[in-house]
């Protein structure tokens with residue numbers, strides 16, 4: 001018995017010792033203390049080819065198709081998660097929903113690889129900020145970064161890890177509905193805005209307040225012909241390098257985690273399959289280490305472009321070009337394993353793509369805590385908080401651009417009796433655009449509500465004036481006229497529905513609708529001062545209404561705080577400081593019209609005889625309002641533009657200074673803009689190029705000397721192969737309050 005007992009003891013001890021010596025059962029990829037690269041390598045060697053293809057597969061769920069887990073229609077996708085065939089979802093939002101799916105991935109799939117949840121959080125998640133185009137008109141980079149930071153914070157609190165923003169496409173075409181998503185027509189400014197947005201969205205990616213950003217649409221999608229969505233692009237290499245690529249590069253340099261392919265072709269090759277764009281420019285030249293995701297279906301759409309014969313060929317071409325994750329065309333999940341087995345693609349190519357997906361899952365801490373972004377209490381506390389709304393109000397005020405203010409009819413007097421006219425002044429749905437993430441129009445403050453809150457209900461008489469489709473009739477017009485007759489001032493909101501801003505919202509006609517013009521003409525007959533507010537996600541042609549209003553305020557699409565921001569502007573509680581970042585065309589036929597064009601062989605004179613010059617016979621060459629333009633309730637005078645030296649060598653620096661005086665009677669802000677022109681170069685350069693700006697605040701009567709330092713970098717450009725050129729020669733330097741009205745001095749690079 002004793003012998004038996006000691007044998008049992010011996011065996012138990014031996015077992016214990018043996019157990020201690022046994023290798024740790026937790027796989028390395030699950031070891032939070034191991035380095036990310038070690039974890040990725042460990043995981044890759046455990047994955048089947050099918051599981052690797054699964055990580056590159058991003059599918060739509062949720063928002064457009066109903067709850068992902070509970071809806072029977074989604075059951076197929078849940079089963080795919082179980083089988084490791086989905087690496088990422090887009091459009092599944094909210095803590096509850098994302099958590100449900102994550103649970104399946106973690107607990108029921110073989111390797112328990114977490115899912116990345118992505119969504120188009122374009123200008124806010126629940127607290128909706130001004131559309132990006134409007135926000136850019138603030139010229140306030142710190143505020144822009146804050147706005148993106150709040151969008152990220154709310155999205156991250158709602159279970160999301162990734163947004164498809166910022167859009168860095170430079171565009172000269174307001175017919176394109178997506179100009180609302182960018183930062184306008186200027187490459188230099190667009191680059192700064194892109195970087196600010198990336199920083200705001202991502203932070204250092206080491207907390208639960210930030211999310212991955214995706215720079216899009218790579219590349220040159222803003223050049224779609226005639227502003228038609230999904231249309232072709234045909235740009236020269238010099239335009240690509242100098243005009244279109246820099247903002248994407250700035251975003252990548254700011255640390256953007258992911259880049260989205262564009263739908264269009266570049267140089268005859270669909271961007272998703274462009275080895276030149278993805279491998280050569282993005283990865284090799286710019287050193288991008290992040291993830292490249294297709295646009296919706298863009299891998300599959302390589303076929304209709306005429307560049308791949310079938311889905312398998314499309315999958316092959318996308319991966320060969322260096323693209324990685326497939327949003328919704330499902331060609332990788334179907335064909336990638338086969339392509340590797342047939343030796344067409346190498347395991348190295350696949351592993352490179354998959355490891356970049358895994359990297360961000362590790363980086364966000366999802367392997368160690370898959371539900372890090374899924375905290376209901378945080379979701380409730382963060383979304384639509386008072387602090388977030390306060391920032392949205394600041395952002396909205398500084399986005400508004402005052403285009404006209406004849407006889408200083410603005411700001412309004414406190415005692416004004418207002419005739420508020422216009423369907424869009426009340427209809428919250430029309431004040432919201434297409435990209436509103438989880439925002440709700442009902443949560444927004446309308447122009448009517450904003451004005452009533454400040455002036456009292458009895459002082460704001462509302463009539464619609466036109467219908468939802470902007471048409472009108474005799475009754476609507478006469479009601480508005482009657483209201484105007486009893487008021488001190490008319491505020492008329494015109495433009496287009498916010499719902500016509502965004503993807504797949506191209507318009508050939510961007511004139512103010514006939515019904516609205518008719519309404520304004522009738523209102524003008526009352527002799528009352530007329531203030532027009534333009535509600536639109538793009539610059540519209542305002543030429544027909546230019547003389548029908550004493551004041552014109554471009555309000556864009558301002559989001560949650562619309563009514564409060566507009567009221568602050570109209571009352572002068574906030575002095576307008578926005579300057580447009582897109583030219584307002586004089587007529588649709590003038591498009592594309594932009595300030596940084598080339599001079600042409602036959603430039604038309606500003607005034608006088610334009611015969612046989614580059615001109616229109618029926619309209620001016622100049623836009624109605626140029627890039628950089630915007631009024632304040634005060635005025636600014638520029639004088640004494642000077643250079644520290646009139647010549648500089650390639651490694652030198654020159655200081656440009658100018659005196660700016662607030663010559664009016666209100667304190668206010670001014671965006672002081674510096675432009676250059678390279679007179680002669682080996683690649684023709686624009687007549688003006690923005691190279692610096694300062695937003696300054698000046699008390700009425702005060703002056704300030706504003707200085708800029710220029711170096712070789714500011715005077716250089718790219719040749720068609722993407723080489724930086726800095727060429728000696730003559731330049732001009734301009735400083736002013738917009739791109740048209742500037743002081744100028746000559747300058748020479750030795």
Ligand code: NOJ
Pocket residue numbers: 090120164216295296503
């Ligand atoms: C297509 C759009 O072009 C892109 O910008 C967007 O991010 C994706 N759809 C996902 O919704």
